[in-house]
Amino acid sequence: MVFFFVRRLLAAVPTLLAVLTLVFVIVRIVPGDPALVILGDQATPEAAAALRERLGLDRPLWTQYVDFLTSALTGDFGTSMVTGRPILDEVAAVLPHTIDLTLASMVFGTVVGVPVGIWAALHRNRAIDVAARILSLLGLSFPVFVSGIFALLLFSLHWRIFPVIGAANLNDLGDRLHKLVLPTVTLGLIMAAYITRVTRSAMLASLSEDYIRTARAKGVPWRRVVWVHGLRNASIPIVTVVGLYVGILIGNSVLTEIVFNRPGLGKVIVGALNQRDYTMLQGLMVIYCFLIVVVNAVTDLLYGVLDPRVQAA
Amino acid sequence: MSAVLQVENLRKHFVTKKGFPRPKTVTVRAVEDVSFTIGEGEAFGLVGESGCGKSTVARALLRLIEPDAGRVLYRGEDFRAARGEALKSFRRRMQIVFQDPYSSLDPRQSIGSALVEPMRVHGIAEGAAARRRAAALLEEVGLPPAALDRFPHEFSGGQRQRIGIARALTVEPELIIADEPVSALDVSVQAQVLLLMKELRQRRGLAFLFVSHDLSVVRWFCDRVAVMYLGRIVEEGPAARVLAEPMHPYARILRDASPVPDPARRAALPRIMGEIPSAANPPPGCPFHPRCAQAMDVCSRTLPRWTPAPGEGQGGVACHLHG
Amino acid sequence: MSAATEDPLSAGEIAPPPPSAWKRAIGKARSNPTTLVGALICLLILAGAVFAPWISPYDPADQDIINRLQPPGGDYLLGTDQFGRDILSRLLWGAQISLSVSLSAILAAMVIGGAIGMISGYVGGRFDLLVMQVMDVLLSFPSLILGLIVVALLGPDLVNLIVAIALTAIAPFARIARAPTLALKERAFVEAGRALGYSHARIIFRHILPNITSEVMVMGTLWLATAVRVEASLSFIGLGVKPPTPTWGGMTRDGFENILDAPWLAVFPGIAILLLVLGLNMVGDGLRDATDPKLRNE
Numbered sequence: 006m007v008f009f010f011v012r013r014l015l016a017a018v019p020t021l022l023a024v025l026t027l028v029f030v031i032v033r034i035v036p037g038d039p040a041l042v043i044l045g046d047q048a049t050p051e052a053a054a055a056l057r058e059r060l061g062l063d064r065p066l067w068t069q070y071v072d073f074l075t076s077a078l079t080g081d082f083g084t085s086m087v088t089g090r091p092i093l094d095e096v097a098a099v100l101p102h103t104i105d106l107t108l109a110s111m112v113f114g115t116v117v118g119v120p121v122g123i124w125a126a127l128h129r130n131r132a133i134d135v136a137a138r139i140l141s142l143l144g145l146s147f148p149v150f151v152s153g154i155f156a157l158l159l160f161s162l163h164w165r166i167f168p169v170i171g172a173a174n175l176n177d178l179g180d181r182l183h184k185l186v187l188p189t190v191t192l193g194l195i196m197a198a199y200i201t202r203v204t205r206s207a208m209l210a211s212l213s214e215d216y217i218r219t220a221r222a223k224g225v226p227w228r229r230v231v232w233v234h235g236l237r238n239a240s241i242p243i244v245t246v247v248g249l250y251v252g253i254l255i256g257n258s259v260l261t262e263i264v265f266n267r268p269g270l271g272k273v274i275v276g277a278l279n280q281r282d283y284t285m286l287q288g289l290m291v292i293y294c295f296l297i298v299v300v301n302a303v304t305d306l307l308y309g310v311l312d313p314r315v316q317a318a
Numbered sequence: 319m320s321a322v323l324q325v326e327n328l329r330k331h332f333v334t335k336k337g338f339p340r341p342k343t344v345t346v347r348a349v350e351d352v353s354f355t356i357g358e359g360e361a362f363g364l365v366g367e368s369g370c371g372k373s374t375v376a377r378a379l380l381r382l383i384e385p386d387a388g389r390v391l392y393r394g395e396d397f398r399a400a401r402g403e404a405l406k407s408f409r410r411r412m413q414i415v416f417q418d419p420y421s422s423l424d425p426r427q428s429i430g431s432a433l434v435e436p437m438r439v440h441g442i443a444e445g446a447a448a449r450r451r452a453a454a455l456l457e458e459v460g461l462p463p464a465a466l467d468r469f470p471h472e473f474s475g476g477q478r479q480r481i482g483i484a485r486a487l488t489v490e491p492e493l494i495i496a497d498e499p500v501s502a503l504d505v506s507v508q509a510q511v512l513l514l515m516k517e518l519r520q521r522r523g524l525a526f527l528f529v530s531h532d533l534s535v536v537r538w539f540c541d542r543v544a545v546m547y548l549g550r551i552v553e554e555g556p557a558a559r560v561l562a563e564p565m566h567p568y569a570r571i572l573r574d575a576s577p578v579p580d581p582a583r584r585a586a587l588p589r590i591m592g593e594i595p596s597a598a599n600p601p602p603g604c605p606f607h608p609r610c611a612q613a614m615d616v617c618s619r620t621l622p623r624w625t626p627a628p629g630e631g632q633g634g635v636a637c638h639l640h641g
Numbered sequence: 642m643s644a645a646t647e648d649p650l651s652a653g654e655i656a657p658p659p660p661s662a663w664k665r666a667i668g669k670a671r672s673n674p675t676t677l678v679g680a681l682i683c684l685l686i687l688a689g690a691v692f693a694p695w696i697s698p699y700d701p702a703d704q705d706i707i708n709r710l711q712p713p714g715g716d717y718l719l720g721t722d723q724f725g726r727d728i729l730s731r732l733l734w735g736a737q738i739s740l741s742v743s744l745s746a747i748l749a750a751m752v753i754g755g756a757i758g759m760i761s762g763y764v765g766g767r768f769d770l771l772v773m774q775v776m777d778v779l780l781s782f783p784s785l786i787l788g789l790i791v792v793a794l795l796g797p798d799l800v801n802l803i804v805a806i807a808l809t810a811i812a813p814f815a816r817i818a819r820a821p822t823l824a825l826k827e828r829a830f831v832e833a834g835r836a837l838g839y840s841h842a843r844i845i846f847r848h849i850l851p852n853i854t855s856e857v858m859v860m861g862t863l864w865l866a867t868a869v870r871v872e873a874s875l876s877f878i879g880l881g882v883k884p885p886t887p888t889w890g891g892m893t894r895d896g897f898e899n900i901l902d903a904p905w906l907a908v909f910p911g912i913a914i915l916l917l918v919l920g921l922n923m924v925g926d927g928l929r930d931a932t933d934p935k936l937r938n939e
Contacts, residue, residue, distance in 0.1 A: 023778045139675070142926060146919035148870045150877045150890075151911035154897055158904050256783030260874055264897070275878060278793050290790055297781050382832050409838030422829035426851040435847075436837045482833070489837065 092288035114196025122204025144198030153264035248304025363540035430466030555633020679923025754814025762822030863925035
């Protein structure tokens with residue numbers, strides 16, 4: 006077991022290096038001079054040269070690459086060009102909000118998606134199944150900012166149940182949760198829709214296996230057959246989807262944060278975009294890479310817990 | 319009789335890595351030191367059990383998989399050294415007919431297009447002329463010109479095999495490598511395809527390398543025969559001699575296992591002992607000794623040398639019994 | 642197989658080419674009401690985009706200072722925005738951007754990703770491992786983040802938007818093209834082509850490509866929905882095609898800024914995006930069900 010965990014974690018290292026290299030390449034293949042992009046076309050050559058030197062863009066490509074990798078791997082993500090503060094500090098200040106939102110949406114998606122998926126699987130091709138299918142297609146089709154605006158219009162402006170302004174006091178749990186509800190539902194909608202579909206097909210596959218018939222034959226109550234024997238074996242594809250969608254949740258949290266005016270990584274990105282904060286963008290990309298690689302590694306670890314066969318492989 | 323094809327010391331090993339974190343290298347010696355010669359218009363049979371490397375020989379000498387060592391001489395010219403245009407011109411002279419008629423034709427290409435394409439690639443014919451040639455080839459293999467506009471899924475296995483033969487003939491080869499050409503077909507259809515190939519051989523003076531596990535088919539079709547075991551040729555000679563009076567114990571077992579039409583001649587079948595060893599881990603000495611009823615001490619130690627059979631042109635055998 | 646079937650083709654009319662998986666999928670999907678509704682939605686929006694110059698009641702850029710922020714109904718069917726521009730006309734013209742950006746991006750991703758997948762699968766070995774590793778890395782990035790980064794760095798304009806969205810979709814197309822290529826290259830007709838002296842390029846593009854197009858096309862419809870969503874999201878963030886060109890995402894953003902005074906400004910473009918994505922998802926879903934071998938026997 007320990008060996009398995011170590012192996013999986015080690016396997017994440019080359020992926021991380023590859024992702025970082027990709028970021029480096031994307032940043033460098035940009036046609037045109039980043040200095041001019043930042044300063045605008047009317048910049049004087051002197052100003053551009055000074056900026057290039059400040060960003061280290063005047064040095065040979067491979068030294069830039071090595072510097073980039075070593076500083077990224079030692080946790081040094083650079084400083085913001087605009088505020089001069091370390092990027093890690095800027096991110097750390099808002100990260101709890103983003104983590105709150107992402108985790109809450111994951112939980113929401115799972116709590117809604119798994120039972121609905123099972124329910125649909127048990128009523129295959131009947132009205133409930135068809136309704137679940139249409140609803141999940143609808144959920145999948147909502148761009149997060151559209152569902153967010155609709156939710157805002159209905160619940161905050163029309164019925165006035167939830168607040169319009171999203172910045173929560175981190176120390177007040179009640180306030181924190183209250184302000185989390187609408188963004189969570191908005192962001193969790195896609196997740197719930199996906200999990201519904203995956204749960205349905207995984208349950209259908211799992212319930213057609215021989216061991217399910219055996220369990221029924223030996224008199225295990227049907228409810229227990231479904232929730233214990235069926236769900237346990239359907240859990241692997243579900244976990245895969247959850248793992249895959251954490252990345253998408255992180256991506257879509259940007260939109261949720263804009264709509265609900267919540268502080269978070271997304272707002273930081275948009276701020277950096279508007280201010281052409283080049284170093285900030287690069288640092289944020291690296292942080293996103295870390296997050297995504299970590300999430301993938303954790304998903305892999307979960308497989309090992311859920312499916313003993315994976316460890317043997 | 320001059321040689322069309324000379325194969326000398328052909329070798330092909332497949333290397334795979336298995337296991338994690340410490341992978342082990344496994345080398346499968348599919349073809350080991352195989353040599354033979356095919357004369358003008360001659361049908362040369364290559365027989366052996368499945369897994370003995372006979373299909374690998376066929377693919378390696380066409381360079382569909384690159385051999386590791388050895389020489390392949392086509393009319394004295396080195397085929398393995400050929401590149402680019404030279405390779406392409408060699409390709410015109412040797413063609414292959416595959417075992418599985420269902421996968422040997424592109425499902426999304428009409429028969430006409432499949433026959434015209436090689437002519438165009440080799441600059442043999444274009445447009446209407448190419449189509450006329452394609453129709454003539456179809457007729458030669460016993461299919462109507464209407465087949466030109468049809469697609470592979472509309473044909474039976476035997477018909478597809480005829481189309482495969484017609485496609486091989488588009489470039490006017492002198493040598494056809496037939497890799498188990500009838501073993502995927504029904505017995506009734508096998509005879510028709512075999513007759514077609516024999517007819518083509520006579521009419522066009524084609525030489526054949528005929529790879530098969532079916533001794534009765536080889537006996538009927540081939541002039542000479544080589545018997546392969548675990549990647550090596552263990553006996554070679556005129557088909558009549560090798561299949562009637564085999565010298566190698568393995569060739570004898572193969573002959574006895576093959577059904578004979580005359581029940582009066584059927585003898586008690588000798589039991590073959592043991593399983594065929596893996597080519598990944600061949601036994602030392604003679605590869606056949608673990609299964610050989612006549613094995614001697616020397617067989618497990620040294621590889622038998624090639625010994626000519628008595629008489630002129632009777633081939634030879636690799637066996638200590640005849641050393 | 643009897644000897645009779647071995648007889649030269651019995652006389653008869655010439656049969657059509659084999660129905661491709663794509664055609665079979667369309668045939669099967671046609672009996673599915675979800676797919677039909679989805680196709681109808683997509684066609685309506687497509688018609689709106691194509692005929693926008695003739696059917697829009699107003700010029701999408703015309704500002705009517707007197708009639709700013711008009712509610713729906715009256716002269717302006719869906720109301721006007723903060724500059725007095727007609728929402729309906731802007732929606733129709735905006736459909737052009739949504740559809741053209743997404744279609745070109747997916748087409749580009751299909752061609753580039755498909756070629757990468759085919760070549761990688763055909764070549765095999767270490768090269769294949771390396772290419773697929775890179776694709777996996779690309780795949781692990783959420784489309785929105787990748788698109789955002791690329792547009793942010795390239796600068797927002799029509800071409801860069803297409804490049805960014807195409808980039809996010811290359812990896813899935815490479816994967817979908819590679820899998821059948823791996824199976825096809827083991828088929829004897831590929832070996833036959835090599836024995837006949839065909840070049841690798843000829844084998845890949847004349848013999849493997851026609852056999853994988855249907856799978857890639859089904860994938861294309863599904864990814865078109867994602868592309869529309871990403872394009873709208875980028876426009877909403879402010880990284881889309883620059884104003885005054887109307888885009889649905891940009892219109893939603895403008896509406897969002899006036900949400901207290903004129904909520905319809907954000908609602909109508911939002912519904913338009915939702916409908917297009919939903920329509921595409923419905924079509925893609927039906928096509929996938931019809932081609933999924935696991936579901937084929939149902």
